[in-house]
């Protein structure tokens with residue numbers, strides 16, 4: 001029977017009677033090391049080095065009767081202060097932790113009610129570290145990086161995550177929306193006055209606005225408490241906070257903010273785009289047979305590989321391929337809400353590359369990174385934004401990549417919301 005020994009902090013994930021010692025464990029027939037380790041309660045995301053009989057092995061190692069396994073914890077890679085910090089996806093039970101991480105400026109999506117399969121896919125496509133107290137989610141094969149959060153109280157969870165990932169040098173407090181995770185930007189009273197309680201409008205001078213949900217923040221009565229929390233987490237004094245952190249702004253100061261109207265909202269203006277920002281597009285889109293046939297014939301493309309299944313069966317892939325211009329159209333469409341929904345004009349695609357075939361029944365997902373933003377020289381008050389968009393299939397394989405530029409108005413030139 002294979003013999004296991006779990007080292008260092010992996011030990012605490014085991015049943016109490018298995019801790020602190022080597023033990024024999026009967027696993028299922030043809031089980032891999034991953035199967036057995038996870039059956040013992042340790043998600044693969046927790047595992048770093050694995051030794052079998054003293055030799056380095058992978059989690060796919062097929063267990064043999066006399067194997068002796070030494071399982072060591074994964075080391076978290078720690079960003080330097082100049083590097084972008086990691087991004088997180090917190091499971092639905094860690095809402096308090098997600099808000100705390102956002103308070104400190106860390107990009108943290110909060111998983112709502114969705115199956116593990118979709119959460120794993122989201123984390124994979126968006127390169128997020130999954131934070132969870134649900135071991136089943138962390139065992140999902142598509143979750144590449146994750147942490148089983150040991151602590152139970154929110155403040156302890158926050159300290160655990162900051163410590164484990166070495167994030168204290170990367171905090172940018174009060175730069176991200178606590179509710180929706182989008183970045184905040186400074187604004188003035190005139191822009192938000194219609195959404196402020198009268199007393200706040202009269203007394204406060206500094207406001208920040210969420211670039212996602214448009215929530216307005218100002219230094220309020222909660223400020224002191226949150227400020228104290230931030231200070232207690234910083235190794236340095238308040239004065240030594242990173243220079244790019246704006247003047248401390250705090251979340252909604254009233255415990256029960258007044259009901260607010262949400263007028264229709266359409267897309268982003270030039271000022272909302274920051275080079276390096278990344279947008280995940282959601283939901284995905286499954287391509288069905290009629291999409292492919294209709295699109296191909298509608299656009300007068302005569303290649304039978306897109307609409308003749310019998311003939312396609314004799315060709316290299318053995319089945320019809322999705323028309324690549326349909327893939328381009330769908331992935332572009334998926335990106336519009338977060339990128340060009342408010343554009344004046346689409347300026348073009350460049351560097352379109354088809355990196356893997358798409359078949360009928362595949363589901364497309366996409367994300368975009370802002371790669372350039374500059375003011376237009378010939379059109380005052382407008383700017384040109386370029387994004388690099390990647391479409392992947394349901395297995396996470398990139399199938400298309402392209403760069404796209406669009407012309408969009410600047411808020412500072414009078415374009416309103």
Ligand SMILES: [Zn+2]
Nearest residue numbers: 177180210213
């Ligand atoms: Zn928001």
